[in-house]
Amino acid sequence: MGNGLIVSISGPSGVGKGTVIERLREMLPDSGRSISATSRAPRGEEKDGVEYYFRTREEFEKMIADGEIVEYDQYVGNYYGTPLTPLLTMSQGGQDVLLDLTVPGSLALKEKFDETVTIFLLPPSFEELRNRLVGRGTETEDLVEKRLSEARGEIEKAPKFDYVVTNRSVEQAADEIAAIMLAEHCRYQRRSVEVDTLLAE
Numbered sequence: 001m002g003n004g005l006i007v008s009i010s011g012p013s014g015v016g017k018g019t020v021i022e023r024l025r026e027m028l029p030d031s032g033r034s035i036s037a038t039s040r041a042p043r044g045e046e047k048d049g050v051e052y053y054f055r056t057r058e059e060f061e062k063m064i065a066d067g068e069i070v071e072y073d074q075y076v077g078n079y080y081g082t083p084l085t086p087l088l089t090m091s092q093g094g095q096d097v098l099l100d101l102t103v104p105g106s107l108a109l110k111e112k113f114d115e116t117v118t119i120f121l122l123p124p125s126f127e128e129l130r131n132r133l134v135g136r137g138t139e140t141e142d143l144v145e146k147r148l149s150e151a152r153g154e155i156e157k158a159p160k161f162d163y164v165v166t167n168r169s170v171e172q173a174a175d176e177i178a179a180i181m182l183a184e185h186c187r188y189q190r191r192s193v194e195v196d197t198l199l200a201e
């Protein structure tokens with residue numbers, strides 16, 4: 001069996017990444033989930049080893065120094081990073097792995113593993129993004145403006161991604177990402193054994 005795909009999805013805060021990835025996981029129940037390490041505190045019912053590996057900043061920095069983290073970034077003052085070994089184990093075991101990373105995180109992972117498929121999730125418009133950020137009700141007016149200006153900077157990085165999907169609806173965005181994954185599986189490099197086997201008949 002060939003390696004599974006490593007699919008990294010990024011997009012600005014409020015674009016609906018979490019919901020789209022949740023829908024994709026329902027559609028692709030065999031896909032693997034990378035559990036990130038973070039220095040942020042657990043929220044609500046979050047448990048260590050389920051949503052994240054919750055670590056202190058010192059522990060996180062030791063993981064980086066020990067080469068256990070394949071990419072990491074800081075977001076709102078906390079570290080977030082992808083543990084290397086589980087990612088390789090899942091991918092080499094033939095599982096497609098879906099990751100939800102910051103924009104620099106996706107680009108760093110692609111640098112490390114050229115075969116990473118990077119997908120940028122785009123809001124339909126800034127107006128829609130603002131509505132979604134306001135609708136969450138968790139951000140003050142100032143923070144909404146800050147997130148919107150950050151979003152512009154992130155969207156400027158979209159040309160570095162392999163694919164762009166606009167989140168007009170969760171269903172459509174998840175369908176488009178599943179289609180990208182199907183097409184990636186059909187790439188010649190992934191099918192070359194089948195071609196060779198046929199030619200050897």
Ligand code: 5GP
Binds near residue numbers: 040
């Ligand atoms: P939250 O604190 O809301 O759970 O996550 C904040 C952000 O961290 C999300 O936008 C998510 O994309 C990003 N993130 C989560 N895990 C990782 C990781 O392992 N690496 C990077 N670069 N970003 C991550």
